[in-house]
Amino acid sequence: xxxxxxxxxxxxxxxxxxxxxxxxxxxxxxxxxxxxxxxxxxxxxxxxxxxxxxxxxxxxxxxxxxxxxxxxxxxxxxxxxxxxxxxxxxxxxxxxxxxxxxxxxxxxxxxxxxxxxxxxxxxxxxxxxxxxxxxxxxxxxxxxxxxxxxxxxxxxxxxxxxxxxxxxxxxxxxxxxxxxxxxxxxxxxxxxxxxxxxxxxxxxxxxxxxxxxxxxxxxxxxxxxxxxxxxxxxxxxxxxxxxxxxxxxxxxxxxxxxxxxxxxxxxxxxxxxxxxxxxxxxxxxxxxxxxxxxxxxxxxxxxxxxxxxxxxxxxxxxxxxxxxxxxxxxxxxxxxxxxxxxxxxxxxxxxxxxxxxxxxxxxxxxxxxxxxxxxxxxxxxxxxxxxxxxxxxxxxxxxxxxxxxxxxxxxxxxxxxxxxxxxxxxxxxxxxxxxxxxxxxxxxxxxxxxxxxxxxxxxxxxxxxxxxxxxxxxxxxxxxxxxxxxxxxxxxxxxxxxxxxxxxxxxxxxxxxxxxxxxxxxxxxxxxxxxxxxxxxxxxxxxxxxxxxxxxxxxxxxxxxxxxxxxxxxxxxxxxxxxxxxxxxxx
Amino acid sequence: xxxxxxxxxxxxxxxxxxxxxxxxxxxxxxxxxxxxxxxxxxxxxxxxxxxxxxxxxxxxxxxxxxxxxxxxxxxxxxxxxxxxxxxxxxxxxxxx
Numbered sequence: 001x002x003x004x005x006x007x008x009x010x011x012x013x014x015x016x017x018x019x020x021x022x023x024x025x026x027x028x029x030x031x032x033x034x035x036x037x038x039x040x041x042x043x044x045x046x047x048x049x050x051x052x053x054x055x056x057x058x059x060x061x062x063x064x065x066x067x068x069x070x071x072x073x074x075x076x077x078x079x080x081x082x083x084x085x086x087x088x089x090x091x092x093x094x095x096x097x098x099x100x101x102x103x104x105x106x107x108x109x110x111x112x113x114x115x116x117x118x119x120x121x122x123x124x125x126x127x128x129x130x131x132x133x134x135x136x137x138x139x140x141x142x143x144x145x146x147x148x149x150x151x152x153x154x155x156x157x158x159x160x161x162x163x164x165x166x167x168x169x170x171x172x173x174x175x176x177x178x179x180x181x182x183x184x185x186x187x188x189x190x191x192x193x194x195x196x197x198x199x200x201x202x203x204x205x206x207x208x209x210x211x212x213x214x215x216x217x218x219x220x221x222x223x224x225x226x227x228x229x230x231x232x233x234x235x236x237x238x239x240x241x242x243x244x245x246x247x248x249x250x251x252x253x254x255x256x257x258x259x260x261x262x263x264x265x266x267x268x269x270x271x272x273x274x275x276x277x278x279x280x281x282x283x284x285x286x287x288x289x290x291x292x293x294x295x296x297x298x299x300x301x302x303x304x305x306x307x308x309x310x311x312x313x314x315x316x317x318x319x320x321x322x323x324x325x326x327x328x329x330x331x332x333x334x335x336x337x338x339x340x341x342x343x344x345x346x347x348x349x350x351x352x353x354x355x356x357x358x359x360x361x362x363x364x365x366x367x368x369x370x371x372x373x374x375x376x377x378x379x380x381x382x383x384x385x386x387x388x389x390x391x392x393x394x395x396x397x398x399x400x401x402x403x404x405x406x407x408x409x410x411x412x413x414x415x416x417x418x419x420x421x422x423x424x425x426x427x428x429x430x431x432x433x434x435x436x437x438x439x440x441x442x443x444x445x446x447x448x449x450x451x452x453x454x455x456x457x458x459x460x461x462x463x464x465x466x467x468x469x470x471x472x473x474x475x476x477x478x479x480x481x482x483x484x485x486x487x488x489x490x491x492x493x494x495x496x497x498x499x500x501x502x503x504x505x506x507x508x509x510x511x512x513x514x515x516x517x518x519x520x521x522x523x524x525x526x527x528x529x530x531x532x533x534x535x536x537x538x539x540x541x542x543x544x545x546x547x548x549x550x551x552x553x554x555x556x557x558x559x560x561x562x563x564x565x566x567x568x569x570x571x572x573x574x575x576x577x578x579x580x581x582x583x584x585x586x587x
Numbered sequence: 588x589x590x591x592x593x594x595x596x597x598x599x600x601x602x603x604x605x606x607x608x609x610x611x612x613x614x615x616x617x618x619x620x621x622x623x624x625x626x627x628x629x630x631x632x633x634x635x636x637x638x639x640x641x642x643x644x645x646x647x648x649x650x651x652x653x654x655x656x657x658x659x660x661x662x663x664x665x666x667x668x669x670x671x672x673x674x675x676x677x678x679x680x681x682x683x
Contacts, residue, residue, distance in 0.1 A: 145658045
């Protein structure tokens, strides 16, 4: 035997090991199965051949996208609805680089995701070989963590580490770059090898620091407001939030990503706050004497100008990420940890109160400054979105792209339940909505899933119509087509004297005809009188995807609006009558 | 606000990419790396990165927190002036 091992040619040795042992790819797929992975969203390629081959024998279902970016957004949509990480599998080079936007989208919104990228063989790394991209280096600033596996025997441990990192603490994407010789080589290691993460710690919320201080301030305040963010949803703390809000009679406003953490039809709900939030939410924030942010990071689209953000109010902050405490706003009291655990303690330490005059004031603000839009005449996006809400009774998962339609959807499609509103908040990724809807539909087959997209964003990922058709996913795509990049046009309208530049979507296709070419049922919606019938028909259609092509008013603006970088006091409620100065804030 | 000089000690679990991850965090927040030394302890899986950096004081706290968040970082510590003197007697002497 010794003689054989020493003398046999390399290929014979490899054959011997491959007969006796599973290869790296097979072990990796086994690990994914053990982690409970149901779907992999991916796109094949040469460097990923061993992985796709191993997948052939697996019970995990491969959803073959038409572009790698689409695969990442599908995984993202799946993750946001289930809380489980979405898994992406792509090849090296352009396959890997095409995932960057989707990874960054997940990172900005704290979404768990595992991205597996095929890679050239280890001996060719750094040699500019075919389809080599240094995805380990390229992705470093948009991931929670990443790996380049150089030893097949590390595959099982690294995969388990990736899942642990991705789903614990503040979730995020983890990328594993897998050279082809590593995935095709024999696995001779220990599948149960212990995780090697001595530097990774997760605040548990078991620490009591700050909780009594926060409770004292909450008990003493007269005009509290709660900002509820994505952290409440990630933590599964909607029940605790409701209990705290009702105990303190505190109105609750949500961030864009916090929609669903508190039912928007509840009397204490103020809807969304911030740049395009409701006027009554922003005005309540201006008038409050205490504001508590739970699982939200005082985003620049909420705070505007941090120095002038509620200067007289006490500010409290609950966040699992220590780096968020004091990053934008210095809180008067804070607690670091899991929102659910902290809220449970806070509920016990606070007293039930009746802030009668504050409740009356907030009710008055709601009556005085409701969301509204001009009705009659040309079809408006808001009518379509309001119609969708009414006809589904809010019982649907909604995904959006980015821009005007997103803000109108946030305003007019009230979200009642956790994890039913999926939108790219931090990254603002156009092209997110439709593929994310496919991932969401896979995870919740019985619930209507509506992708509300703009004509600009939809064209970035519409190739996934094939994916929707092949998998018979009954997603309802609502294209809000105003033939402009509407939000940029709005800014050029208000701040740049209508010097429209780079916003005309001239050459848009007939989206209904395009959908039909893919085998997707299509509806045309171009008049107010058709809204109800078309939506009803689309909601009743479940034999696969369908698309509503809604041609809406070309030049319509989203109000209220707070110019970037300015405090909420500068909110614009109506179209300005004269040119306004371009705000200094970013976007 | 004027930039200030700081010294940091980063103890980390030896893993690929640590230097790049550290540099990305610092550069993104406007900190210039004046010097960087890595000392790998023998017989241990931990190393120490000593950094001399220059940047905005109001971002220094954030930089330390972001570095602490790196998966392989055990802890981050600002090297205080007393320790500076122990490291660099010549530089400390030139102050007067």
